[in-house]
Amino acid sequence: MPPHYKSRRTNGARNGPNSKSKSRNTRFVQRSDFTGSRTQELDARDEDEIQPEPEVDLDEDDAGDVRLGHDLESEDDEQPAASGTTYTSLLRLLKPRSAPAERPTKRRRLNGTSMLEAASNLQHDPIKHGVEDEMQHAASQAEIEDDGTEEENFDSDDEATIAQDNFEQHYTKLYDKPNDAAITARNEKGISSKIVLVDGSRKLSSTYGIGRGTTSKTAGISTQLKRRLLDNGTSVLQNLGPEEAELAREIFSYRDTISGSRTVTNASRLRDATALHILNHIFKTRDRVLKNNAKLSQESAGDLELRDQGFTRPKVLVLLPTKQSCVKYIDSLVQLSQPDQQESRGRLMDTFSQPDDDSFANKPDDFQELFSGNHEEDFRVGLKFTRKTMKYFSGFYNSDIILASPLGLMRTISHGGGDKETSKQDSDFLSSIEICVMDQTSALEMQNWAHVDFVFSQLNLTPRDSHGCDFSRVCTWSLEGHAKYIRQTIILSDYLTPSLLSLTNTYCHNIAGTVRYTPTYPGSMTQLPTLPFQLTQSFLRFDSRHPQTDSDARFKFFTNATFPQILRGNKASVRGTLIFVPAYLDFVRLRNHFSNSTETTNLTFGTISEYSPVKDVARGRSHFLSGRQSLLLYTERAHHYFRYKLKGVRRVIFYGLPDNARFYAEMIEAIGVNARVDTEYAQSVGGTTGKAGRGVVRALFSKWDVMKLERVVGTDRVARLVRQGEGDVFDFV
Secondary structure: OOOOOOOOOOHHHOOOOOOOOEOOOEEEEEOOOOOOOOOEEEEEOOOOOOOOOOOOOOOHHHHHHHHOOOOOOOOOOOOOOOOOOHHHHHHHHHOOOOOOOOOOOOOOOOOHHHHHHHHHHOEOOOOHHHOOOOOOOOOOOOOOOOOOOOOOOOOOOOHHHHHHOHHHHHHHHHHHOOOHHHHHHHOOOOEEEEEEOOOOOEEEEEEOOOOOOOOOOOOOOOOOOOHHHHHHHHHHHHOOOHHHHHHHHHHHOOOEEEEOOOOOOOHHHHHHHHHHHHHHHHHHHHHHHHHHHHHHHHOOOOOOOOOOEOOOOOOEEEEOOOHHHHHHHHHHHHHHHOOOEEEOHHHHHHHHOOOOOHHHOOOOHHHHHHHOOOOOOOOEEEEEEOOOEEEEOOOHHHOOEEEEOHHHHHHHHHOOOOOOOOOOOOOHHHOOOOEEEEOOHHHHHOOOHHHHHHHHHOOOOOOOOOOOOOHHHEOHHHHOOOHHHOOEEEEEOOOOOHHHHHHHHHHOOOOOOEEEEEOOOOOHHHOOOOOOOOOOEEEEEOOOOOHHHHHHHHHHHHHHHHHHHHHOOOHHHHOOEEEEEOOHHHHHHHHHHHHHOHHHOOOOEEEEOOOOOHHHHHHHHHHHHHOOOOEEEEEHHHHHHHOOOOOOOOEEEEOOOOOOHHHHHHHHHHHHHHHHHOHHHHHHOOOOOOOOOOOOEEEEEOHHHHHHHHHHHOHHHHHHHHOOOOOOEEEEO
16 A cells, blocks of 8 residues: 555454453353353453352463363353352252253443443453454443344255255265265366357356356345345345356356456445345354354264364455455345344444545545445454354454455464564464455555565464364364365456466366356447547557566667657657556666666656655656646556546656556647646647647557557457557557
């Protein structure tokens, strides 16, 4: 993020894998009603009539196991602590296990003074990984917990239901029956098929081994929604358009789904569809564990083996660019799940949400969607679901869903959640991720793609510590280090790039297959605003033999062929030249060349990058408009973050085509704005020959820029431009 974007650092925005709290009434308790893999948890309760027992002394290792236990409760997340006198405790131990235990009603002190006293006992300790105590708002929130009277709505076990349920097909059967042949097939070249959809989008499907193959165009969305999601989920699916329903169909089939068709218009509908899929997966995973717990409790011989869990509790990771986008995603989860209670909701809104900025009213709609509200890029938050409650800022090892930015997650992993760089690296909470969603991926590419690559490299690794794991319940795929083969990855982006495709080829190994959607582009060059003169757009192709040497070949072509043509005229002819540079390293290289080359001794130029201070930007824009500086170097990321409306632009040279095709049209629009107010320039490009505007816009490209070029010139024209033997200069009038 550029330095003059002030980062508002708050304690509430920091959380991580571990969570602990300090209180005089805190005790470690062994649960007796849970027979699954996670049996211990840190619990703090204030009781009206019972005096607290002395604290139990645990060594550091035992305390860590209790603190990091990631249990799934049979009725609700919280149970009353077993406290009282020694005699009472003895009676409870002697109580027959066959007698049904009546769930006592949970009580909180509702007296204001007592609540304030309880809150004062809670120590504000920004513990490892930055997670604060979840009960820090106890003084202002006196909630009534779930009474546990409602029964769970388990899915049916009949064969017909299992045969139609993609969740059962993809996870339950694979958990029970590891398939080495499927892994071998996935590592080999798959079977690909390409079809064109009704809206013109191209769908590329790849299947491997036991992959179920592509679904029919007319097939319905097989969701098998949980009962608590049925009404809201059905409404979401019915509101999807044909192309969005096609995308949702593949998402619910648990295949890796990469889409370059995300727009401002369909963003909310795609977000709701992925949120529905996430919730359905979380609730079904919880159902499976609870049903297996019941089976184990009825099995007296102890010979029953049920493997239904991973090493740690978190099952879903959602990567987002800004805090406000995180709030929007959480709102979708809330609207679909309709929890009875939300813990720490006020804290979430205070630290993650801000009102829209009125100064963005004149900005493009995609800019407003991304940067309105709180656009801070360093955040992470865990969500924990119980039967009736949704809890924010839960410790990562106690969370079901983790929402974070790549930067925030990278810092958490690298520093182990602490502030010191010497802290131990910890990514164990990502060892059992089963669904990874990356929304607004094009915005993440404008941040730092190395952070995204780092996060994906930490997924589904074997954990370094046990974290209270019951290995008798861990699925065989995880034990053998094959969890990455059943992880589903969902990527939603405004456009596809080589770096994104490289990421999927490196880290996406889903044996169910992969599907990729690419729109058909008309070309942004055909959607330009009306100009007061005729404009010729020239595309210059240079030879580049390898992607790694593309930068050197581009610089050589620019300095030997393109830039000398600019300098041939007089000083007035150079005035108003804007050079658009996509990559920052290329920007630095050109800046140094202009400063040190003898050819540019008499050339005055300015620079605007994403790292330029506000004063330097204002000075550079002013000097460029007045003609004091004839040439301006301008980076793509600077335009992404600020969308400056540059004045005084007479011609544009694209050192490289932008990833975002909208930027191409916006740069040319700056020429038209200037021509309407610059009488001298308007007369110089006037005329009736049709050649007066030639050379005003030039764009350099190589065969490695084919994806960028397609979005600018259009799908129908791109093949002719990259084909050898068709010439090196292409003019469009």
